[in-house]
Amino acid sequence: MRSEQRVEARSALKYISAPHKLYQTSSFQHLPHTPTTNMAELDRIPPSTTTYVIATAIIAGVSGYFLGQGASLGLFSSKEKEGWPNSYNVKVHRGSSDEEDETEEEEESEEEEGDGSELANFENNNEEVKLVLVVRTDLGMTKGKIAAQCSHATLACYKYLVANPSSSTILRRWERQGQAKIALQTKSEEEMELLQAQAISLGLCARVIQDAGRTQIASGSRTVLGVLGPKSVVDNVTGHLKLL
Template identity: 80%
Template sequence: MRFIQAVALLPALAVAQEQVPLGDRVQGWFNKAKSYLPTATPVVPAVPVVEKVVEKAAKIEIKTVTPVNLTNWQTILEPASEPQDWLVYVTGGNKTCFGRCAQADQAFNESVLLFSADSTSPNLAKLECETNQVLCSAWAAGAPSVFYFQVPQAQLGEERPATTLHAVQLNSTTVTPETIYKVHSEKVYENEPAYEGPLHPTDGWLAQNGLLLPLGYVIYGFSSIPSWLFMIGISFFSRTFIIPALNPSINRRPSQNHQTQTPNPTTTKTPPPPKMADIDRSAPSTTAYVVATAILAGITGYFIGQGSSLGLFSTKEKEGWPNSYNVKVHRDSSDEDYESSEEEDDEDSEDEGDGSELASFDQSAEEVKLVLVVRTDLGMTKGKIAAQCSHATLACYKYLAAHTTGSSILRRWESQGQAKIALQVKSEEDMEELQAKAISLGLCARVITDAGRTQIASGSRTVLGVLGPKSVVDGVTGHLKLL
C-alpha cells in the first residue's frame, strides 16, 4: 500500500525537478564534476629566489658624494682621460639658505640610492655654502640648486676644451628624490640654457685671468658687512658731501664789512627765525672725535678678523686641529712626542724609492682606492693604529706626487672621495710578500717603520699602504680580512 502511494508521488517530484532551469542544472553538474578533478595551484617563489633578489639589491655600490671646497673644486672640474659628468648639489644653512634647505637635503640624500642603481649616472658632489661662502659667492650659487657640469676629455697640446654648465634651481618645498634624479635621467638640465657668463667656474674670463676667487672674497666681504654699517656710511656721506653741495651757503659766514643798519622803531617787525643755511657750523668736539675713532677702530678690527679667519693675512699652517690649538697627544694614543721634540731621525719613516716601479695606469678609468694593511701581531692600540695608518696614507700620497708628475691616479683618487680600506695581516713576512707583489704590478706600496717611542720596538714595520686602481689592488689584498 505504501509503495503504491510513493508511485503516485513520482509525477509531482518530476514536475518539481523540471522547475529548475536546464542550464542551471547543467552548470551544477559541471561544477560537481570539476570538483573531482585536480586543480593547479599558484606556485610560491622559493625562499632562495627571494634571497637572490635581496642579495642582488644589496650588491649595489653606493655612489660616493664628494664634498666641494676651495682646495679641490679645480681638480674635480679638470678634464681627464675620459669625459665626465658631475652633478653638484648646492645647499646651505641658516645664513646661506635661511633654514629652507632641510627638505632638499633629505631629498638629495635619498636620491643617491637612485643614482647608485643607474650605471649611467654622473659623479655626485655637494657644495655646502655655509662653510664655503667664498666659493659659492664666486660661482654665484644659490641654495638649493643643482649645477650639472659636463667636463670634456683632455686634449694633449691643445687649449682646455669648454665645460658645459647647466644650473637647475630646486623648489625647497616640493623637491623630492625623483626630482633630483630626473635632472640626469630625463635630462632636465637641458631645459636650462648653458651658462657662458664671466662667473663660469672654468670658462669665464674671470676664471681664465685668475680673478674668480678674488671676486668671491670681495663679494663675501660685502655680504659680511652688517646693515647698520651701511646706514652709518650713507648718513656720513650725505651730511659731509651731499648737503653742502646742495646748499653752498651752509658754510658761508657773514662778511665783516657788512654794515649794521639801525632799525626804524616805527617799521620794526619781528625778524623771522634763522634758516638752516644761516646757522654757522661749529668745529666737532673732543667727544665726537673719540666716538668716531672708536667706530672706525671697531669696523677695522671686524674686517681684519674676517680676513684672518679666511687666511688672507698669513700663510702659516695651523699648529693644531681643528681650531689652531696646541693639542696635547695622549701618551699611548699615537707615536707623536708628547713632552719634547725629538730629532728628525727618530720619527717614523717609510721605505725609500725612486718611483721607477710605478705604472701610470692612464688608460684605466676605474675607481682608485687606498688599502691600509695593518699588522695585528704587534698588539697596537686603536690610537696607535690610527696614527700609523695616517703615516701610510701620507707616505703614499707624497710618493706618488713626487714621482708621477701629471699622473691621473692621484687626481682620480681625490675626485672620487679618497676611498680607504683597512685590512689585517698577521706577520711581517706576509706584509713583505704583499708589498713585493704590489710593486711587481706597478702599484704604489709604502711600508711604515715605527720609531719605537711609545708601544712597540723601534724598527717595527707596522702598516703597508697600497694605492692604485681597484681591480689591481684587489688582486693583491682581496683575500685579506677587514680590520
C-alpha cells in the same frame, strides 16, 4: 448701604496705592517655573580628560620648541664641548687604551726610499682608485697608535706619487673621486713584505712605514703598508684580507 460703599472705596484705594503688589500677585504667581543654570555652578564643573590631554600636548610642544632653539644656539653646551674641534681641547682619560706618557717625544716614522720606476700610469684603466692600508695586528698597537701609523702611510703614498710625475694621473683621479680608503689587517711582517712585493710587481704604489720605536713598539718595526691604485688591481693583492 453707606458702610458697603466705604468698604469698596477702601479696597479701591488699597489697589491704587500698591499696584506692584497687584502686578505680582496677579501675573507671576501663575507662570510656570523654568529651571536655569547658575554661573557659579558652571565654574565648579571639573575639566575633562580630553582637556588635560590637549593642555599637556600644547605645553610639551611649546617647551620642546624653546629647548630646541636654545640647544641650537648653544645655550646648554658645556665649556669643553664649545672648544671642540677648533681648540682641540681633548682630555685623555686615565686607564684608556690610547693613553700615552706626556713626557714622550713626538712620534716619528720612517719611509722606504724609491725612485718611482716601478709605478704604472694605468692610462687604459678607468676604475675607481682606492687606498688600502694594511695594518699589522701582531704588534699590539693601540687604536691611537694605529691611527697615527695609517696617517703616515697615507701621506707616504701621496708624497711618493707627487714626486713621480709619471703617475700623477692616478693621484689626480684618486683626489677627484673622494680619496677612498679602507683598513685591512695582517698578522705578520712576512705577509706584509709579500703583499708589498706583489703590489710593486703590478705597478702599484706600495709604501711601508717603519716606526721610530719611541713609544710602544721596537724601533724599525714595520707597522702599516699603504697600497694605492685601481680597485681591481689593488684587490688582486689585498682582496683576501679581513677588515681591521
